[in-house]
Amino acid sequence: MELSESLSRLSASVGVGFLMGLVRERNPGTQAGVRTYALVAMLGSVGAMLIDHGVQWLLPAGLVMLGAMMIAALHGRDASHDAGTTSTVAVMLCFCLGAAIWIGPVLPPVLLGLAATALLHFKPELEGFATRLKPADVRSILRFAAVSLLVLPLLPDAGYGPYDSLNPYRIWWMVVLISGIGLTGYLLLQLLGSGRGALFVGVLGGLVSSTATSLTFARQVREDREQADSAQVVILLANLVVLLRLAAFTAVVCPGALRSMLPVLGAGLAPGAIAAGRSYLRNGSRHDLGVSNPGEMLAALGFAALYAIVILVVAWLNDRIGTQGVYLAAAVSGLIDLDAIGLSTMHMVAAGTLTPASLAIAMVIAYIASLAFKFGMIAVVAGRPLAQRLIGPFALIAAGLLFGIAFA
Template identity: 50%
Template sequence: MELSVQELQAAPVFLISLGIGLLMGLERERKPDARAGLRTFGLTGLAGALSGLLTQASGSAWLIPAMVLGLVLTMVFSPHEKGDENDPATTTTVALLLCFGLGVLAWYGYPQLAVALALAATSLLYFKTELHGVINRLTPRDLRSFLQFAIVAFIVLPVLPDRDYGPYGALNPYRIWLMVVLISGLGLVSYAVLRVVGQEKGTPLLGILGGLVSSTATTLAFSRHMKSQPALQPVALFVILLANLVVLLRLAIIAVAVTPKILPALLPVLGLGAAAGLVLAWRSWRALGADQAPELEMKNPSEMRTALAFAAFYAAVLLAVAWLNDIAGTGGVYLAAALSGLTDVDAISLSTLNLFEHGGIEAAAVVRVIALAYVVNLAFKFSLVWSIAGRGQAVKLAPSFGAVLVGLVLGLALT
């Protein structure tokens, strides 16, 4: 008997649904006390696709809910071995329901999404032990900060008005808070990796993630380590240099998120500055002995107080940049960059990029403003090392910071 064209077109969907079930069932087969395995999950995936076909063909909207109810009742009342008291088989039941739903999803024209969700679900099932280990590394304060970030990103942001207010129309609540979400999210991911992976994994990790979370906090902490533990001075100098080089990467990420069209002008400058510093960072890393980096203490960057403080500072910088640009032109923006760079590079970079996006400043001026803010901030970090660790350590750091400065100037000269 030959298959019709319609039947042939339906066959790939059933194969995908079967594959989804077999993938999830294969993971469940690893558990001896699992209530469903390879065959059950495979059949459940097929049942999902079949229910989608029958619902579409018959127009009976009740068919899929009825099959879901039947699946739940089967799992509840089916005889099974008593497993681990701490794992009451709810995970397998939910996984079966998800498998059924993914089969339905594949039938209704979303096979790629169904496969992607199946891979994500299987990963969650497989890495149960590792995920528990991650949770155990996080403190209650960390978990609270993650919830706060979720509020910041998914509850507060959508309800803010996307309109310009205030003098010069410089204050847009939605865009200001969007930048808070961007900066907090970038720092939160780095902070979480630092907490989960552990600082014992390597000195470069401290420098890279410390720079993404807070280069100022990293510089301050390791300047104190240099003063209290002279044996750690080479490690501390390397971490401080790397953290401040990562700020250049951070600025590039911010530019991509805000206005990617600035990248052709900005990347050569940031790239040459980073390349010059990385040469000396590599030499410092090669000269280090055993990895003995001290603990780096820093606050979670997504806490609500931190987010609100950045929002207020960013709004103030936006107003200052708009005002100075109005009364003094680009020279006024340079003044704002010099003043803001003493404490923070993100705010002035974001505000200048925002001004560029609205046509208020040229690309070349934006690049010079960001470079100036970074250089002023680098000088401030150098003064921190000098005042805390002493003149001798600052002198050792000077060639590396100087190389970054030379790279930035060269990049500006070539653009």
């Protein structure tokens, strides 16, 4: 290993230890602070370094000795202090991260170190979050862990059915992706609170469900027309977040299509963001977002069935009438579920059966169809006060997307 790389790895190791120790130093009852954690990370790196020189025993011995030292330091403390389990685990983790930084790729252990630092720092918030969770929320988290960590690895990664278009692994992986984003948005609402203003609620509402968010605030306007301005902000932001989600899905599923997708999505996002910003500056009052937990198993299974159907329909239409069939499927599916058609067409791009340019056109068609459906729903539920405020911004978003398709 070259000297520059060695110094870089050692610096990263000390940096991770320093950050973890900086957080623990703020705890008055801690037995280890900045210097100790930095030294522990260095010890882990030195132990890993000596493996190349035949000293294989230092790493496991060092880990055992650290654990014993922490337990001995905590022995006999009075009951008013913390039991010290977190400190013991954190010190041992810091040692392992220092070793991992030296042995393998630097980024994964550094990210783990940052995550550990965040967990140590946000102790009060996490404890409050845990107490606010309902039993149904905990069950949803466990179900999501089951569908992602237990079910997904067992599914075959092969094509079945007509056109070999049904891949159980990929279908369920999309379920995990959608459910994970929705559940994350919902839990953030529980952790940070939903009364943080129209900006915060709109963005997180878009992560949970832009349709549910639009319907929720349309109902609020029906009950109280004075809320129309704030509802406009929330609904606009929730639907703009959908464009960001599409960009994120593209980056994950078929990153090669980003060059075609980003200019188009940006052309729709820009005028919508300007309209939302103007409305927010005019009225940024606080609201509660009343959406339900999206992590339920029935919702995940329903999306899996819908996604499989959309894949079959898109494959059949593409086989019968070519690319125009994909566009027809996008228009129909956009009325029901934008994620399903989006992920299925992205999968076709990744497989080489659809071009990135055709993907961008299909996404614009699906998004405009979805936007038209939501506007109709809002007009029926909330009436003119909210519909009149949204027709202009919705039209600007649609025009921007069409402009992006025409000139991108």
